[in-house]
Amino acid sequence: MRWVAFVVFAAFLLFAAYELHPFGELDDSRMDDYIISNAQNETAANNAVTSVVFDYRGYDTLGEATVLFTAIAGALVVLRRVKK
Amino acid sequence: MIYSIPFYTVIILILVGMYAMIFRRNLIKMAIGLTIVESAVNLFLVTLGYREGGVAPIYTNLPSGIKIPEEMVLPVPQALTLTSIVIGVAILALMLSLSIMIYRHYGTLDSKKVRRLKE
Amino acid sequence: MRQDEMTPVVRTIAALIFPFIIIFSFYVIMHGHLTPGGGFQGGAIGASAIVMLIVAYGARNVKKKAKEESLSIFESIGGLVFVIVGIIGFVAASSFLYNFLVGEPLFGTIPPFGSNPGILNSGGILPILNIAVGMKVIGGLASVVLVMALAGGDEE
Amino acid sequence: MNTDWLLQHSPALIIALPLLAAFLMPVVDRISRKARNVFAIIVLIVEEILVLFLAYDVFGGNPHIYTMGAANPLTTVPAQAAVPIRIVLEVDAMGIFMAMISATVCLAAGIYSLAFIGEEKGKGKYYTLLLLILVGMLGMELTGDMFNLFVFLEVLTIACTALIAYRSNTGDAVEGAFKFLIISSIAALFVLFAIALLYAQYDLLNMAALASAIQYSNLDKIALVLLVAAFAMKCGSVPMHFWTPDAYSVAPASITAILVAASQASLYALFRVCFSLYGVTLNLSTIGGALIIFGLLSMFVGVTMALPQKDIKRLMAYHAISQTGYMLLGVGVGLYLLTKPEFSTYGIKAMEGGIFHIINHAMYKGLLFLTSGAIFYRLKTRNLNEMGGLGHSMKWTAIFFIIGALAIAGIPPFNGFASKLLIYEAAYKVSPILSIIAMLVSILTLASFVKVFHSAFMGPKIHDVEEVPRSMLAGMAVLTFVIILFGLFPGWVVGNIVHPAAQALAEQAAYIQAVIGG
Numbered sequence: 001m002r003w004v005a006f007v008v009f010a011a012f013l014l015f016a017a018y019e020l021h022p023f024g025e026l027d028d029s030r031m032d033d034y035i036i037s038n039a040q041n042e043t044a045a046n047n048a049v050t051s052v053v054f055d056y057r058g059y060d061t062l063g064e065a066t067v068l069f070t071a072i073a074g075a076l077v078v079l080r081r082v083k084k
Numbered sequence: 085m086i087y088s089i090p091f092y093t094v095i096i097l098i099l100v101g102m103y104a105m106i107f108r109r110n111l112i113k114m115a116i117g118l119t120i121v122e123s124a125v126n127l128f129l130v131t132l133g134y135r136e137g138g139v140a141p142i143y144t145n146l147p148s149g150i151k152i153p154e155e156m157v158l159p160v161p162q163a164l165t166l167t168s169i170v171i172g173v174a175i176l177a178l179m180l181s182l183s184i185m186i187y188r189h190y191g192t193l194d195s196k197k198v199r200r201l202k203e
Numbered sequence: 204m205r206q207d208e209m210t211p212v213v214r215t216i217a218a219l220i221f222p223f224i225i226i227f228s229f230y231v232i233m234h235g236h237l238t239p240g241g242g243f244q245g246g247a248i249g250a251s252a253i254v255m256l257i258v259a260y261g262a263r264n265v266k267k268k269a270k271e272e273s274l275s276i277f278e279s280i281g282g283l284v285f286v287i288v289g290i291i292g293f294v295a296a297s298s299f300l301y302n303f304l305v306g307e308p309l310f311g312t313i314p315p316f317g318s319n320p321g322i323l324n325s326g327g328i329l330p331i332l333n334i335a336v337g338m339k340v341i342g343g344l345a346s347v348v349l350v351m352a353l354a355g356g357d358e359e
Numbered sequence: 360m361n362t363d364w365l366l367q368h369s370p371a372l373i374i375a376l377p378l379l380a381a382f383l384m385p386v387v388d389r390i391s392r393k394a395r396n397v398f399a400i401i402v403l404i405v406e407e408i409l410v411l412f413l414a415y416d417v418f419g420g421n422p423h424i425y426t427m428g429a430a431n432p433l434t435t436v437p438a439q440a441a442v443p444i445r446i447v448l449e450v451d452a453m454g455i456f457m458a459m460i461s462a463t464v465c466l467a468a469g470i471y472s473l474a475f476i477g478e479e480k481g482k483g484k485y486y487t488l489l490l491l492i493l494v495g496m497l498g499m500e501l502t503g504d505m506f507n508l509f510v511f512l513e514v515l516t517i518a519c520t521a522l523i524a525y526r527s528n529t530g531d532a533v534e535g536a537f538k539f540l541i542i543s544s545i546a547a548l549f550v551l552f553a554i555a556l557l558y559a560q561y562d563l564l565n566m567a568a569l570a571s572a573i574q575y576s577n578l579d580k581i582a583l584v585l586l587v588a589a590f591a592m593k594c595g596s597v598p599m600h601f602w603t604p605d606a607y608s609v610a611p612a613s614i615t616a617i618l619v620a621a622s623q624a625s626l627y628a629l630f631r632v633c634f635s636l637y638g639v640t641l642n643l644s645t646i647g648g649a650l651i652i653f654g655l656l657s658m659f660v661g662v663t664m665a666l667p668q669k670d671i672k673r674l675m676a677y678h679a680i681s682q683t684g685y686m687l688l689g690v691g692v693g694l695y696l697l698t699k700p701e702f703s704t705y706g707i708k709a710m711e712g713g714i715f716h717i718i719n720h721a722m723y724k725g726l727l728f729l730t731s732g733a734i735f736y737r738l739k740t741r742n743l744n745e746m747g748g749l750g751h752s753m754k755w756t757a758i759f760f761i762i763g764a765l766a767i768a769g770i771p772p773f774n775g776f777a778s779k780l781l782i783y784e785a786a787y788k789v790s791p792i793l794s795i796i797a798m799l800v801s802i803l804t805l806a807s808f809v810k811v812f813h814s815a816f817m818g819p820k821i822h823d824v825e826e827v828p829r830s831m832l833a834g835m836a837v838l839t840f841v842i843i844l845f846g847l848f849p850g851w852v853v854g855n856i857v858h859p860a861a862q863a864l865a866e867q868a869a870y871i872q873a874v875i876g877g
Contacts, residue, residue, distance in 0.1 A: 016578060028560065077522075189529075
């Protein structure tokens with residue numbers, strides 16, 4: 001039963017890879033081209049990746065910092081010593 | 085077909101990880117499987133952003149003669165990957181903490197022997 | 204009877220290279236807006252320095268110097284700086300996380316378009332957020348490894 | 360600092376406030392216990408007020424748009440670009456409707472936890488994580504960006520896992536949490552993979568922009584399957600329901616109440632993907648049929664598994680699965696009927712029923728879990744056979760339990776009846792059998808809760824216990840108040856709150872237009 005599910009899943013994913021565009025030839029890059037061209041002006045940073053991480057998608061990074069904070073709070077809660 | 089090898093690699097990695105999660109009973113091995121799937125998806129994101137012959141989108145000491153933006157790889161997938169790596173670390177930390185507690189309570193990491201975790 | 208510590212050779216070398224790793228991590232954090240790297244990467248390097256100390260000296264000895272609670276407060280401060288910078292963005296300027304330092308004297312220099320050698324005093328709020336995230340990652344990863352090392356160590 | 364300014368920035372503020380409070384909590388926790396408790400409750404109350412304030416405006420008119428980090432938060436598409444670049448928060452009636460649920464349930468659970476969670480090491484962390492769950496839910500519900508949805512889904516997952524394992528001195532709690540974490544992280548990775556597939560084709564992450572660009576190619580179909588599978592796993596619909604009872608029964612009762620709202624946030628994400636992202640290109644009656652089948656299965660499996668349970672929280676958890684079935688049935692029938700012009704009024708009615716049921720379920724199931732927590736607080740057991748005669752000493756708890764049980768069974772004066780009636784009526788138009796099954800499940804639900812009431816509250820007085828502390832009663836009273844309010848004025852609620860939410864889901868064009876204009 002589990003094998004059947006696994007094989008179906010495998011075929012499903014391989015079909016996805018088959019359908020994708022060839023490696024290195026993009027279907028579309030409007031959003032990224034805008035970011036590459038305007039990152040220096042709008043965020044005053046040379047590193048376009050950092051300007052995406054902290055400026056264009058800074059809210060995601062805030063969420064990600066929250067994830068880390070949550071996990072650490074969680075680990076402290078789970079591993080704390082409570083009397084039985 | 086031959087140029088899509090990175091995509092197939094990603095799929096194979098996902099399947100390896102999935103195999104570990106579905107067919108292995110050791111909780112640590114399940115965590116390892118999850119991490120492999122996680123890495124595979126991250127790799128997938130990065131490969132999606134590759135542009136034929138592109139360089140990193142960083143202007144500091146950029147070699148001259150690079151066409152902007154046609155010869156730079158996409159920055160957004162790299163940022164997404166960074167986010168998802170950190171999320172992966174967070175999940176792994178919590179999962180290992182839970183495994184430590186399970187080991188402390190039951191003295192085993194075998195999911196069959198742990199009382200209710202049948203799957 | 205517990206054997207937390209490793210041999211003196213390992214401990215000495217760990218103590219010797221610890222400051223260099225920390226300095227390298229600060230370099231990666233500070234130059235995040237110019238070169239590959241940034242808060243997360245630098246933070247992970249810094250945390251790995253502390254993890255190295257935990258491995259070499261044992262979790263108990265490290266805990267005497269840096270408690271996990273104080274590390275997690277260090278982490279909280281990083282998070283607070285991030286949110287407060289975001290809130291200043293819409294209280295003082297236009298929207299949440301708005302890059303309000305572009306064009307200002309501090310960190311505001313806009314680099315010339317295209318290839319350039321890099322100006323450290325640029326990037327707007329990016330360097331500040333890099334430092335905040337760097338603090339957060341150092342504190343967070345170090346404290347979670349410390350807690351797990353302490354928890355794994357007391358089976359009997 | 361006038362009202363307009365506050366209103367404009369409130370989507371960001373709603374997220375930032377609990378986040379700031381969560382980061383401050385380790386510091387406040389050092390000051391004193393009392394300061395920490397007061398701080399947490401004040402933050403939750405302010406949050407509720409902010410959400411209601413924004414909701415008042417959203418239900419009155421247009422959806423709110425907020426672009427993170429832009430020079431003007433209302434310009435989603437920069438001048439030289441053709442597509443949205445930054446993260447856009449899009450708050451429409453459906454989103455704010457869910458946000459109201461989340462904020463209310465968290466407020467009730469927060470007040471309840473004051474006494475319910477003993478003053479032990481880790482209570483500061485407990486409130487931190489409770490606020491972070493709220494952040495996760497609100498982040499999912501207010502966002503208009505696919506990747507952002509994923510990030511907040513993970514915040515929600517991790518915070519929930521940590522709190523499920525809060526009683527880590529029992530093995531059960533840790534096991535339930537581990538199971539929840541495994542299922543959730545697989546689901547989250549599916550979501551991420553699907554996002555990557557969409558990104559690969561359109562180079563977009565914004566939902567509205569994606570919806571306008573989507574071609575319904577093979578890759579889009581694969582992404583849809585992955586997204587639906589992932590969110591169905593997370594919301595506890597039938598084929599992937601097995602984690603629900605384990606996780607729900609071991610978590611502290613206040614957290615279980617929140618978990619109900621959290622799985623509804625996943626349900627919301629499922630609806631958002633089906634309606635707003637794929638709406639135009641999908642064959643609505645097919646997906647409607649699929650949702651009906653999932654709904655029926657969930658209803659039936661949930662209720663039949665619930666009947667023999669001895670553990671009060673496990674029993675309620677199985678009922679949660681069956682109630683999720685009602686929501687899926689309502690929305691599925693709605694989708695199915697919307698494609699048939701002669702029945703389209705019934706279609707929107709069915710969607711209203713499904714959506715109304717979401718809020719009703721969050722309220723009464725939250726209340727029921729809180730009462731079960733109250734019993735646990737006094738007796739230290741979840742086993743029904745060890746209870747009895749509690750009605751003599753815990754009168755208020757008994758009353759709250761009766762209200763919750765009657766509401767879940769759909770007895771007229773309470774809110775469950777109003778939403779179930781809408782679903783029965785509309786489902787009858789598809790096939791009378793659907794209505795009959797739905798009513799049958801309702802009757803079985805009633806039977807099951809009569810059994811619980813009988814064995815827990817009736818009978819001679821066995822246990823010499825007192826009523827639970829006042830703060831726990833206050834937490835339950837908040838939810839009871841909402842249940843009675845909705846039960847007394849269902850027409851007003853449906854007309855002013857539920858109908859706009861259903862409209863917001865059904866009208867994809869308005870959703871797209873709000874972000875990318877034109």
